Amino acid sequence: MTGKKPAPPALDPSRDALFLDFDGCLVDIAPRPDAVIVPRDLPGILTELSEALDGALAVVSGRSLHELERFLEGFEGLMVGSHGSEARGMEPPMAEAPQHLGAVKEDLAGFAQEHDLIFEDKSHGAAIHFRSNPAKQGQVEAFTEALTERYDGFMIQPAKMAVEIRPQGFSKDGALAILSDLVQFDGRKPVYAGDDTTDEPALAWAEEHGGFGIKVGDGESVARYHLAAPTNVRDWLAAALRVE
Numbered sequence: 001m002t003g004k005k006p007a008p009p010a011l012d013p014s015r016d017a018l019f020l021d022f023d024g025c026l027v028d029i030a031p032r033p034d035a036v037i038v039p040r041d042l043p044g045i046l047t048e049l050s051e052a053l054d055g056a057l058a059v060v061s062g063r064s065l066h067e068l069e070r071f072l073e074g075f076e077g078l079m080v081g082s083h084g085s086e087a088r089g090m091e092p093p094m095a096e097a098p099q100h101l102g103a104v105k106e107d108l109a110g111f112a113q114e115h116d117l118i119f120e121d122k123s124h125g126a127a128i129h130f131r132s133n134p135a136k137q138g139q140v141e142a143f144t145e146a147l148t149e150r151y152d153g154f155m156i157q158p159a160k161m162a163v164e165i166r167p168q169g170f171s172k173d174g175a176l177a178i179l180s181d182l183v184q185f186d187g188r189k190p191v192y193a194g195d196d197t198t199d200e201p202a203l204a205w206a207e208e209h210g211g212f213g214i215k216v217g218d219g220e221s222v223a224r225y226h227l228a229a230p231t232n233v234r235d236w237l238a239a240a241l242r243v244e
């Protein structure tokens, strides 16, 4: 169990590279995607840390890039969105929105409306959230599965009380590999913090590339370290600045 795993060692800004998931890692999970509460000092902490790491810090999220930019307004550092297909501060992994995206969104939005569920419109995909009615999970899964069979180039991304449809061929660990080729990451030890199954390949990537992973919250993980909640992650980040 992750609960038995230790807390991570202090971040070393002179040697580490830091990759941070957003939902469930930097901010608490909320009842709806638009209801997350971003602590006022978070963009400032990320900015200071990014400077301390000479730019070797990136937020890596399943969120659309424009949503991340809105939530973290004031932080101008590296960001990867849409589960690795969008980025700011590096070459965007996916140059254009996927073909058939409009049709996929239209079908998903219609399904969500019909079943009184939340539809999340995303830059390269979309999500249906069933947190308000978990009994709908099976229907959401069947519908989204059928959509990915109808439209080439998309895949299912299971999420916390949601199912997402996103483009094939992109991933958070793939984004870490691209980021690591940037000069500011050269020779640094990758440290990745994340809470969800979507973060596991990136946590594994950090472990396999000389660094370590930090699993946030409950659940099995390949990460060797553990923090219980986003507040503990933010404390860990702030502690690294106090040492500076």
Ligand SMILES: O=P(O)(O)OC[C@H]1O[C@H](O[C@H]2O[C@H](CO)[C@@H](O)[C@H](O)[C@H]2O)[C@H](O)[C@@H](O)[C@@H]1O
Residues within 6 Å of the ligand: 021, 022, 023, 024, 025, 028, 029, 030, 031, 032, 033, 034, 035, 036, 060, 061, 062, 063, 064, 120, 122, 127, 129, 131, 159, 160, 161, 162, 164, 196, 198
């Ligand atoms: O990669 P992440 O930064 O962890 O983003 C993953 C998905 O997070 C969001 O959904 C989740 O958080 C919501 C707000 O707390 C919550 O209401 C929902 O149930 C969770 O699944 C976001 O809406 C997605 O777009 C992200 O891909």
